[in-house]
Amino acid sequence: MPTLLILMIVGVTAFFMFTAARAAAERAGEISRDACDAAGVQWLDQSVHANGLRLRRKDDGWMGLERSFRFEYSEDGQNRHIGRVVLLGGKLVGFSGPTRAAQAVVRGFNP
Numbered sequence: 001m002p003t004l005l006i007l008m009i010v011g012v013t014a015f016f017m018f019t020a021a022r023a024a025a026e027r028a029g030e031i032s033r034d035a036c037d038a039a040g041v042q043w044l045d046q047s048v049h050a051n052g053l054r055l056r057r058k059d060d061g062w063m064g065l066e067r068s069f070r071f072e073y074s075e076d077g078q079n080r081h082i083g084r085v086v087l088l089g090g091k092l093v094g095f096s097g098p099t100r101a102a103q104a105v106v107r108g109f110n111p
Contacts, residue, residue, distance in 0.1 A: 020065075021050070021067070023090070024067045024069075024087050024090065025048060025050060025067075025069065027087060027090055028048045028067075028069040028071075028085040028087060029046075029047065029048045029071075031085050031092060031095070032048055032069070032071040032073075032083060032085055032097065033046075035083070035095070035097050035098060036073050036083075036097070036098060038098075039073075039097075039098030039099065041073045041074060041075050041098045042073060042074045042075075042077060043071065043072075043073055044071075044072040044073055044074055044080060045071075045072060047071070048069040048070065048071045048085065049069060049070050049071070050067060050068070050069055051068055051069065051070050052066075052067065052068035052086075053065060053066070053067055053068075054066050056088055058088060058089065064088055064089045065088075065089070066086060066087070066088045066093070067086070067087050068084060068085070068086045068087075068094070069084070069085045069086075069087075070082055070083065070084050070085075071083045071084075071085065071097070073097065073098055075098075081097075081098075083095075083096055083097030083098065084096045084097065085097075
């Protein structure tokens with residue numbers, strides 16, 4: 001009986017971690033797509049790639065997962081540039097990317 005209970009707890013925890021990771025990836029995709037649209041550049045591959053995960057303290061003092069994602073964009077269709085989106089929970093805490101979009105994102109940034 002205890003083994004079954006442990007397996008159930010592990011399974012439920014894995015499910016919630018997976019759905020939280022997917023939600024963060026979708027949020028990063030929305031941010032990067034909107035940033036590329038605002039800057040008038042092409043968002044390449046229509047996707048973001050997770051490239052970092054760490055524990056970080058949130059504003060309320062609790063620990064949270066900080067996820068970083070990278071995306072690629074092109075200004076003229078010939079070159080590729082790398083942008084970065086950093087989320088703490090669902091909150092945007094860092095952005096680098098197209099210059100005009102970065103300015104718009106920073107203006108809307110409320111830490």
